[in-house]
Amino acid sequence: MKRFASAAAFFGGLIILWQLLYDAHIWSPVLVPSPASVANYLRGAAGDGTLGQATLITMRRLLIGYVIGIIFGLPLGLLTARWNVLQDTVGTLSLGLQTLPSVCWVPLALLWFGQTEAAMLFVVVMGTLWSVVIATDTGVRNVPPIFRRAALTMGSKNMHLWLKVILPAALPFVVSGMKQGWAFAWRSLMAAEIFVTILTGFGLGQLLHFGREQQAMDQVIGIMVIIVVIGLLADKIFFSPIEQFLHRRWGTGASQ
């Protein structure tokens, strides 16, 4: 409760500071709109459904792409960790492609898939996949051999060994890879939506783009706030509980 109060006071203070800067009239209101006008835009956009619609479209692209990335990334990472020949080939390729900023996939995606949902999905999958592959590979390679040996003596082998021992033992690495994949996917999707208009649906990035075209700063800032809030929520609702569970079980991390 105390921590919530201090956070609320901090963000409240930021908004007051913003209002003060607006009142000082240093910059044109076209460039620095008031907090009230941004709130006004958000209320209107939420009211007429554009905001909800755009959020839904963006989240759908993100989640589907992200899940596909994990579904392929996890087994691929396990395979590269299991066989050195795959590590030298697929693993090296993954490492190379992971260093490629995922927005760089956008031109290729557009040429391959055109202005379609598939292009968006492709960019998100590319953002997720390589981080997950590399983190899973690293995680598995860092599993202490004694876990494997202990499990073997108790009769664990093959799939059981991989699913019940090696994967859970690698979990701290895998989760941080999933988090990184999420961040990459989110960034690349926003970039793709801003630069490419997909006629099958306008996402948050497109609203941001239209805000710029119309010089509607309240819209630009309003959508940016929504994007930040989504990022925060993803962390607080999805990743934080998992990380806290891992910290509790493993006894790692600072005291909570």
Place this chain on the structure above:
Amino acid sequence: MYITHVIPWHSRVTSSAKEELEIVAPIKLAIESVSKSFKTATGTVQALDRVSLKVSEGEFVCLVGASGCGKSTLLNIIAGLEKPDSGSVMANGKPVTGPGRERLVMFQEAALFPWLDVLGNVLFGLKLKPGLRDKDRLDVAKYYLELVGLTRFEHANIHELSGGMKQRVALARALAPNPRVLLMDEPFAALDALTREQLYGDIQRIWKARNKTIVFVTHNVREAACLGDRVLLFSPHPGRVQEEFTIELPRPRDINSVDLAGYAGRIMRSLKGFTKTEGEVAE
């Protein structure tokens, strides 16, 4: 925490779980001329050189030697985790070709699974044992947790336990699938003296109560004299059984007794006799 008696079986334990908790007959081991070498950066190391030994049913045998004498390698070979270059290991007359549930290993610290709680660790091997109902597995796991005095900690995370408690969990985990041979690889090496003393008492009582064949690897001569029916002394480079001591002291033995010190002294003198050229002194 100190276990003074073996607890009676819980009245709520079902008959099928009781069956699982029956004491199984221990088995004998026959190690026949086992050799094993490793390639290292500096050349080939002969870890074991034609080692032969027999362990009879229900016997407690300690393997002692300086580090690098191959005693842990031998334990791994008996466990089926490593293959000998030549020679054979027979468990109950059958050749050992891989890990098996009738020969369980209790490792040094840190072999417990941190993603499972205490109960989950003890259940791990039981879940792999076919022909049991989940309820029975739970009863059996709880029985062994009671046996090692950790009932109150069944939902604790591994990192929350002390070193001694961790090794009690490791012991419960190794005992739970009811193996016929227990292989212990320096299980108490990382513990403080007081905790170790408690565990010497516990392991002797549990050995008596559950009737296991135990092969126990240690570099601690007193520990070996305290626990073993027989103590086999290993010499390093190449690893060989150098000498054998039969410890004829009544049980349970106290690590601080004078008689035991006499045995430990004799073993230590032999050990120093052939390790002094190596520049290595065992504890």
